[in-house]
Amino acid sequence: MGFFAAVLKETVFFFRRKNAGFRVLVFQILFTGVEALTIIATLSLGLGAIIVVQGLSILPQFGQGALIYTILIAVITRELGPILTAFIVAARSGTAITTELGTMVANHEIDAFIATGIDPISYLVVPRFVGVTVSLVVLNVYFNVFGLLGSFVVTQFVRPIGFGEYFSGLLGVLNMVDIFASIVKSIAFGAVIATVATYFGFKVESAQTEIPQMTIRSVGYNVTILMLVNAVLTIAYYL
Amino acid sequence: MKFRIRFAYQIVGVFVIVGMLSFIAILVTVGANQRWFARNYYYRSLFSSASGLSIGMPITFKGFQIGRLEKMELTAENDVEIIFHVQDRYIDTVRENSVIQLISNPLGLGGGLVFHQGRYPSAPPEEYSVIPSLDSVEARQLIADDLVVLPRQEDQITRLLDQIDPILENVTTLTATLDIAVAEATQTLQIVNATLDGSSRDGPIAELFIGVDAIIEELERTIRNTVTQADGILVYIEEIAKNVALASDAIADPTGIVPRLLDPSGSIAKILDDDEVLFDRIDGLLSDLSDVTMELADLAQFMNRTTPQLTGILEEGRRTLATGKDVLEGLSNNPLIRGGISTQLEPPATFGGFRDPEF
The missing domain is CATH 1.20.5 (Single alpha-helices involved in coiled-coils or other helix-helix interfaces)
Structure with a gap:
């Protein structure tokens, strides 16, 4: 928690400084967000398609075909969108961050930063923290866009309906609370992933063999904490 | 790079x-x-239970969503008060005497709050005023007064339930009626029992029994009189039977009048069996009589036709005789002859003649 508080504190100062950390931030977004866009888009398209196919084959039997919009919003926007994006980012970028920082620790690069008066949290952690969080939020938006668009494309094969009718029904059940919950989850998940990944990167002490161990622990902790945070936020949504 | x-x-x-x-x-x-x-207009409603209600539940009117349920809470009177909004574009839908109905899907899916409009156009009620729920007494009164437009239910189960409700009400009414009837019958039986065992002589049933007793006594007297009269009638019947027996004996007697009438060698048979000579004579007499009658009819017709002419001739003759008489009297009274003609008043004739005398 102390590490997380220090990261938050330095994050506040990060936006006041025009330092080299901005370049790190840009590259972090590039590696975490842009490079993950393909897999996120594929995953969301497939998920939307599955929901539409299953929903349109089951729900009309009960005369509740219109519930497909509610299910799409609940699954893609509110629940699976943020958590799946977080899992992918934790698996890709979380491990990369832990490995990178662990390697820097093992190579005594962190000692060099400290020796030259550069705060490693300010220069190494905060850009990654902000980059991962921003990437997760943007990726979540793309996940929703591709997921809902993908479901529309699949709907044309299962039960063709007009673009206006589809999005009118979709936007009819999408409310501000859903969007707000999705964004809050993305921010929280991004903060968790970046904090846990950088923390376990710095947990490497000297040996290179510690790096994969910390990476594995980083992934394990990330998944566990993400699920806990998701549960807390979901419960808070219904309160 | x-x-x-x-x-x-x-x-x-x-x-x-x-x-x-x-x-x-x-x-x-x-x-x-x-x-x-957009502007939303808020209204309240009261339900007996929150079962089936949920925050955000859509409020529909003719299938269109016009608002949502915003809030609900339990009041001190143990009613469930809900607050819902109506979108500004549908605010004209809200009229006085409108009601709101909770529709529950038997499968637990769908359902919702359905808005029923008041029958007569009016300005929207004030915000936060109560729109009664359909199961409330107020809403039932509005429906009874035909102040609410209730559309036909299209849901099969709801339609069946709507059909069952009146039947249940009828059954309830019938049961209540039967209860009253059974109570009255029990009371009646108690009165009848009391009357029969003589412990009670009051009431219409007792009076009925008293009347029945009087009728029975009167009937007994009538039967006694009838029996007495029947005895006299039987005497007459015995005499009639004796006469019938005597008549039978007479018929059975071979020397009686009937066998003689039926005897083929008797005078009647001889008269009738004469080769229709008697019948021919009678027939000839009747033909002659018919001819005479026809001639008399012709004579009567002729007399009818000539009567006016004869009357005219007789009248002319009477006048002629009167004139001759005057002439003779004049001659006898003529001073030159015998003293002239005396004045004589002529009575008016009853028949004017065929021609006017002055013509």
Whole structure:
């Protein structure tokens, strides 16, 4: 928690400084967000398609075909969108961050930063923290866009309906609370992933063999904490 | 240098900007679709239970969503008060005497609050005024007064339930009626029992029994009189029977009048069996009589035709005789002859003649 508080504190100062950390931030977004866009888009398209196919084959039997919009919003926007994006980012970028920082620790690069008066949290952690969080939020938006668009494309094969009718029904059940919950989850998940990944990167002490161990622990902790945070936020949504 | 490293800033910029623009577009579209900046009108309603109600439940009118349930709470009177809004574009739908109905789907899916409009156009009620729920006494009174427009139910189960409700009400009414009838019958039987065992002589049933007793006594007297009269009648019948027996004996006697009448050698048979000579004579007499009658009829017709002429001739003759008489009297009274003609008043004739005398 102390590490997380220090990261938050330095994050506040990060936006006041025009330092080299901005370049790190840009590259972090590039590696975490842009490079993950393909897999996120594929995953969301497939998920939307599955929901539409299953929903349109089951729900009309009960005369509740219109519930497909509610299910799409609940699954893609509110629940699976943020958590799946977080899992992918934790698996890709979380491990990369832990490995990178662990390697820097093992190579005594962190000692060099400290020796030259550069705060490693300010220069190494905060850009990654902000980059991962921003990437997760943007990726979540793309996940929703591709997921809902993908479901529309699949709907044309299962039960063709007009673009206006589809999005009118979709936007009819999408409310501000859903969007707000999705964004809050993305921010929280991004903060968790970046904090846990950088923390376990710095947990490497000297040996290179510690790096994969910390990476594995980083992934394990990330998944566990993400699920806990998701549960807390979901419960808070219904309160 | 790799392309993505070389143009990292541009790629990341596009990635973030497109993502943010998409997010803003979604927000704007959702806001426009859900009328975030539109005015909503709030109303209250009371339900007996919160079962089937949920926050955010849509309120529909003729299948269109016109609002949502915003809030609900239990009041001090143990009623469930809900607050719902109606969109400004549908506010004209809300009239005085409108009611709201909770529709529950038997499968637990769907359902919702259905708005039923008041029958007569009016300005929308004030905000936060109560729109009664359909199961409330107030709403039932409005429906009984035909002040609410209730559409036909299209749901099969609801339609069946609607059909069952009147039947149940009829059954309830019938049961209540039967209860009353059984109570009255029990009371009647008690009175009858009391009357029969003589412990009670009051009431219409007792009076009825007293009347029945009087009728029975009168009937006994009548039967006695009838029996007495029947004895006298039997005497007459015995005499009639004796006479019938005597008549039978007479008929059975071979020397009686009937066998003689039927005897083929008797005078009647001889008269009748004469080769129709007697019949021919009678027939000839009747033919002659018919001819005479026809001649008399012709004579009578002739007399009828000639009567006016004879009357005219007789009248002319009478006048002639009167004139001759006057002439003779004049001659006898003529001073030159015997003293002249005396004045004589002529009575008016009853028949004017065929011609006017002055003609």
